[in-house]
Amino acid sequence: MFKRLGETASIVTIEVDGKTVRARTGDTVAAAMLAGGIDHCRTTPVSGAPRAPYCLMGVCFECLVIIDGIGSRQGCLIPVRDGMRVETQQGKREAGR
Amino acid sequence: MTGPSDLSSSYDLVVIGGGPAGLAAAALAARAGVSTVLFDENPGIGGQIYRGITSTPIKNRAVLGEDYWAGASLAAEAKASGAQIVTGATVWSLDPSRQVGVSIGGEARMIQAHRVIIATGSLERPFPIPGWTLPGVMTAGAAQTALKAHGLVPEGRVLLAGSGPLLWLLAAQLLRAGTTIETILDTTPRSNWLRALPHLADFLLSPYWSKGLALLREVRAKVPVIPVQRLSAHGEGKLQHVEYQSAGKDYRRQADMLFLHQGVVPNVNLANAAGVAHRWSERQLCFEPVLDVDSGSSVSGISVAGDGAGIAGGTAAVERGRIAAIAAVRAVKPSASVPDPQSVRQRLQREELGRGFLDALYRPADMFRLPEGETIVCRCEEVMAQQIHDMAAKGCEGPNQMKAFLRCGMGPCQGRLCGLTVTELIANERHTRPADVGYYRLRPPVKPITLAELASLPISEAERKAVER
Incomplete structure (x- = not known):
């Protein structure tokens, strides 16, 4: 989907659905997922269709993911932190998160 | 990083949005000695046009072009001005009494503003x-x-x-x-x-x-x-x-x-929810706030600057931010010295010269604004064009009624990605004008917040006693 221009100096690692993804300090969660080759970040509550980040500027809400246990976070607005646990969000939001 | 505890409970001026308009406005006001805070929900300032201006990993200046790097001085000016600049700060509420609801790092605060400049910019049509x-x-x-x-x-x-x-x-x-x-x-x-x-x-x-x-x-x-x-x-x-x-x-x-x-259209959600009157622009095919010459809106003390006030581009946004800031400074601190607004307006006019041509040349074709059949209109609730056509033909008069029938505009994006399409589809089906159809009525919170964030709002002893038995 996307590749990085050149090497990056400072690397953090996050976990996406249990898989380790290397990211650059300063990446948002959505950017790290796009660079990490993760092809969708959620499925829709209505039909279960896969969705990936669309606008990357906080307006489309397609990049909603579960971050450290809290659901429906906008991945494109939240910077990565080392050890962050991200999960793709499946269908309807689950009760309790 | 500025946290919620670093904020005052009130400011002379709250600027919402750290793009060119917001940065220019905050810098001018703070330099005039007006207590100013700027909130931006992104991790850094710059807005969309100067996105990542203080942190971009792109070192080869030719890639992004000199127009991009012009944002660096704007950002530096705002930082040096004395304005408090808070990134990662999501404004989810603004009411006509200028109470600003903002969340930072999962904690919410209500801030009282004497004046507010909405500089939330545009989004892509x-x-x-x-x-x-x-x-x-x-x-x-x-x-x-x-x-x-x-x-x-x-x-x-x-x-x-x-x-x-x-x-x-x-x-x-x-x-x-x-x-x-x-x-x-x-x-x-x-x-x-x-x-x-x-x-x-x-x-x-x-x-x-x-x-x-x-x-x-x-x-x-x-x-x-x-x-x-x-x-x-x-x-x-x-x-x-x-x-x-x-x-x-x-x-x-x-x-x-x-x-x-x-093309891009004004991001109207916050202004709309604050009660600011909007009108349909036939030239730009979108809703824009109704403003006076000083960028003041229909709500006292709230102005709108930059592309959120109608699309004019990033360099025009700087001047529009300054015009709004001059009005704010004059309102709260008449003794302060400010630039002559007339000279700012002249610069703005020059920046706006080419807009009529661009609006006409890049006016999107009907067929790419008025979808048909199974094409999804509301991405969040997966509402198709045909459903909107059918409901409008059955007598549904506007987008707010359409919500009740189809849930369009009721998903997490709160109509940002379907509002204009729904308005235009209804107008087209009912042979009327978008101005008569109107837009979604928006209400706070304009961004989703958790109950934990709401519960984190500081409350006074009197407020606690009012609900405790």
């Missing part, structure tokens, strides 16, 4: 073609953000489609970064040239003219540009190919990434 929800289809703005803020470029078979200056700028930036763009599918209707012609003289006097021409030349030398009249994206679970019609013939082309763009 909805581009509802078949398949626009597929992973692999993104906005041109998204590709630009990925490049500016993160040093990311698309790979595989990359296509751009649509109309408007940003599409060409993105193409040039991607090419300079070494990306191969297979094709640009140009949706600009040919008849637009006739509409644009009367504005040509002004355009030739504007700074856009020579820059725009150079950009077109740079891109056209490297990428084939195909005028198209139809466009759709296809694939199983992700984008695999694009279909289009050009000069009456149908084509199909393999694709991995498709970047769509047909």
Whole structure:
């Protein structure tokens, strides 16, 4: 989907659905997922269709993911932190998160 | 990092949005000695045009171009001005008494503002073609953000489609970064040239003219540009190919990434929810706030600056931010010295000269604004164009009633990606004007917040006693 221009100096690692993804300090969660080759970040509550980040500027809400246990976070607005646990969000939001 | 505990409970001026308008406004007001805070929900300042200006990993200045780097001095000026600049701060509420609800790092605060400048900018106009929800289809703005803020470029078979200056700028930036763009599918209707012609003289006097021409030349030398009249994206679970019609013939082309763009429109959500009156702009095919000469809105003490006040571009946004800030300073601290607003207005007029031409030339075609059949209009609730047509034909008069019937506009994006399409579809079906149909009535919170964030709001002893038994 996307590749990085050149090497990056400072690397953090996050976990996406249990898989380790290397990211650059300063990446948002959505950017790290796009660079990490993760092809969708959620499925829709209505039909279960896969969705990936669309606008990357906080307006489309397609990049909603579960971050450290809290659901429906906008991945494109939240910077990565080392050890962050991200999960793709499946269908309807689950009760309790 | 500024946290909620670093905030005062009130400010003379709260600026919402850290793009060119917000940065210029905050800098001017703070320098005049007005207590100023600027909130931006992104991790850094710059807005979309100067996205990542203080942190971009792109070191080769030629890639993003000198117009981008002009944002650096604006950001530096704002930082040095004494304004408190808070990033990662989501404003989710603003009411007519100018109480600002803001969340920072999961904690919320209510801030009282004497004056508010809304500088929430623009968003890309909805581009509802078949398949626009597929992973692999993104906005041109998204590709630009990925490049500016993160040093990311698309790979595989990359296509751009649509109309408007940003599409060409993105193409040039991607090419300079070494990306191969297979094709640009140009949706600009040919008849637009006739509409644009009367504005040509002004355009030739504007700074856009020579820059725009150079950009077109740079891109056209490297990428084939195909005028198209139809466009759709296809694939199983992700984008695999694009279909289009050009000069009456149908084509199909393999694709991995498709970047769509047909202009930008004001992001009205916060202003609308604050009760600011808006009107339909037939010239720009969108709703814009009704403002006086000082950028003041219909709500006392709240003004709107930058592209959120009607699309005029980033350099115009700077001047519009200053005009709003001068009015704010004069209201709260009449003794302070401020620049002469007349000279700011003159600069603004120069910046706005080319706009009429661009609006006419890049007016998106009806068929890309008025989708049909199974094309999704509301991405969040997956409402199709035919459903909107049918409901409007049955007598549904406006977008707010449409919510009750179809849930369109009621998902997490709160109508940002479907509002204009729904309004135009209803107007078209009912043979009336978008101005008469109106827009979604928006209410706070304009961004989703958790109950924990609400519960974190500080409460006084009296407030606690009022509800405790």
